[in-house]
Amino acid sequence: MINQTSLNQLIRDAIEQALGEVPANAETLYKLGTSLYHMNQLQEALTCLLRYIGLQPGNCEAYNLIGNIYAKVNQLDKACSYLKQAIQINPAYAEAYNNLGGVYYQANQLEMAEQILPEAICLRPNFYEAYKNLGTVYSKMNRLKEAEQVLLQAIELKPDYADAIFTLSLVELLTEKFTQGWKNYEYRPSLINRKQPDIPRWQGEDLSGRSILLYHEQGLGDTLQFIRYAWQVAALGAKTTVWIQTPLAQLEFQGSPAFSLYEGTDSPPEIFDFACPLLSLPLIFSTDAATIPQYSSYIRADANLVQKWREHLKGIHDTGLLKVGVAWAGNHTHTDDHNRSIAFDTFQLLFLLTGLEWISLQVGPKAEEVNCCPSQIRDVSVLLTNFAETAAVIDNLDLVITVDTSVAHLAGAMGKEVWALLSSMPDWRWMLEREDTPWYPSMRLFRQRERGNWVEVLARVKAALQQKMAKHNFSRHY
CATH class of the missing domain: 1.25.40.10 (Tetratricopeptide repeat domain)
Known part of the structure; x- marks a missing residue:
């Protein structure tokens, strides 16, 4: 050969x-x-x-x-x-x-x-x-x-x-x-092209006393969104294991040990009765907008990491101002990244708003763009080595403002108030027209009204942020 x-x-x-x-x-x-x-x-x-x-x-x-x-x-x-x-x-x-x-x-x-x-x-x-x-x-x-x-x-x-x-x-x-x-x-390509575990595919059979492997297949945000179904699977009586990506491994999930977690590049060595990709579970559970599994929060940050970041961010905690985390760009390899991400030159219009504390949650090649901004923004990107660290930072914030990327899913899954900025034709999970989402009760959606026009979106975000600042300042003084 x-x-x-x-x-x-x-x-x-x-x-x-x-x-x-x-x-x-x-x-x-x-x-x-x-x-x-x-x-x-x-x-x-x-x-x-x-x-x-x-x-x-x-x-x-x-x-x-x-x-x-x-x-x-x-x-x-x-x-x-x-x-x-x-x-x-x-x-x-x-x-x-x-x-x-x-x-x-x-x-x-x-x-x-x-x-x-x-x-x-x-x-x-x-x-x-x-x-x-x-x-x-x-x-x-x-x-x-x-x-x-x-x-x-x-x-x-x-x-x-x-x-x-x-x-x-x-x-x-x-x-x-x-x-x-x-x-x-x-028929999604990621399911068709991925090598499936050599385990019988679960199609909804009785799981009483059986074991099942639920596994990731797409991006980190998809895993964060659809792992909510693991609790439903475990409630059917199955010994449930969820195979997740390594960057998510140190996150904590509410209600554990309803299921166990596994990370690795190869399938776990255990023998399972069934396997199912996470994104096929909505089909099996006949999910619609009214029956999406509702949790105010199902991911939490590690308490020790939260305290570590509280000390690290002590300066901004002491000011009493709103603490707002931001991310303006997603994965540059995503096929729709040119529509989902916002150019930093445009996004930094938000930073003209003073009287609050800005913290950059941006990672990857775009993280350094914040260094060109004259506004005071705390850049912690080099310390965000995994999602557990990012979750701990988010736990210390009042609000997260982000484009459609994994940070939005993480903040939403934690129950943190998060404002997601969406293109005029967003990913299917955000549906149409509505400003809320049944996937994350703590999330507010800001949609483009005109294709490609992020300036108008940011103007609405800025106005909403001014209102939130006014309420925050009022509550501080009274």
């Missing part, structure tokens, strides 16, 4: 041979570039295909592949340029129209995507991928009825089309069509 190192060497040798031929063999370059593309060897594929179109500039499929490669590495201007050249060479090339629409969507140019994708469908009426992509665009534009219609068309053309079924589930859950939404949510 050839290992990866040997394979990479073979690839490099093949590329050098193809590029070194004089005269260069265009057909070899094209075949090699295409093969490398399908092997996800993108840079090597690009090298071959660029050399190929220098020899054979009339092959629309080569331009399409180059456009796709640039899209995959997020060089969207180049991706658009090559896909447009593919269309110029062959105006009937439906695949290139569909890919160009995808690039426009990736660049958040939704109106352009809306214009170009119907061209692909017109050229190829059974083009189910283009229907799905158009449905995704409509959903992001908050045109949900149109999104549902075209997604159903995609599924009619290809009944087992998992991507379209999953995308449809997001629309259904967003609009509170929970019965069908949870069913279709079982």
Whole structure:
């Protein structure tokens, strides 16, 4: 068997041979570039295909592949340029129209995507991928009825089309069509692509005297949100173990030991009767907005860590001012991060409000942005090494203001007052229009009224914060 190192060497040798031929063999370059593309060897594929179109500039499929490669590495201007050249060479090339629409969507140019994708469908009426992509665009534009219609068309053309079924589930859950939404949510990519534990999948069977492993599958925020179902599972009589991500391992859960926790990269060694991913539990329990498991708080900070942070933040405690934690950016690898996160230059408009204590809860690459802000903000990011530390800081605060990221879920699960700032088309879990959420009673939602306009959102947050400050100051003096 050839290992990866040997394979990479073979690839490099093949590329050098193809590029070194004089005269260069265009057909070899094209075949090699295409093969490398399908092997996800993108840079090597690009090298071959660029050399190929220098020899054979009339092959629309080569331009399409180059456009796709640039899209995959997020060089969207180049991706658009090559896909447009593919269309110029062959105006009937439906695949290139569909890919160009995808690039426009990736660049958040939704109106352009809306214009170009119907061209692909017109050229190829059974083009189910283009229907799905158009449905995704409509959903992001908050045109949900149109999104549902075209997604159903995609599924009619290809009944087992998992991507379209999953995308449809997001629309259904967003609009509170929970019965069908949870069913279709079982087609989510993270569930399909993840290696499942070699344990029988729980579908709702009697758990009396049995054992079950509930396991994470998506982000940290998802685990924090859906671990609430572990208490319901344990109440059915099962010996319950929850497999969580390592950063969450030191958090404390109310009511333990209703279930035990396990962290690790591999499945626990114990033998279980059943296993179930956390995000499949709402389906099994037939969850709707009225039956979401309600807990005012189900995660607590370690008392020793809370005291440690109280000492660390002693200076701001002594002022008697409101203590407000903030996070303006989520995981930069999230596919919707460009909509969910707020540029710091915009977010810092909040910091013009004085008479309170600001504490940055931001971690990751964006944490250092606070150093450029002239306002007085306590930056504790280097000490937030896990969620137990973050929880202990939050326990010492009066309010958390954050974008849609794991900090919002942590604060909500702790029962801390938290204001979540949401894009005009938020993740399905926040539903539509409402300013509250049945997932977290202590959370208030501030939604964009216009796509991309965070300034208006922050103006409302600032006004609400001024009102809260006035009440706080009144109670301090009387």
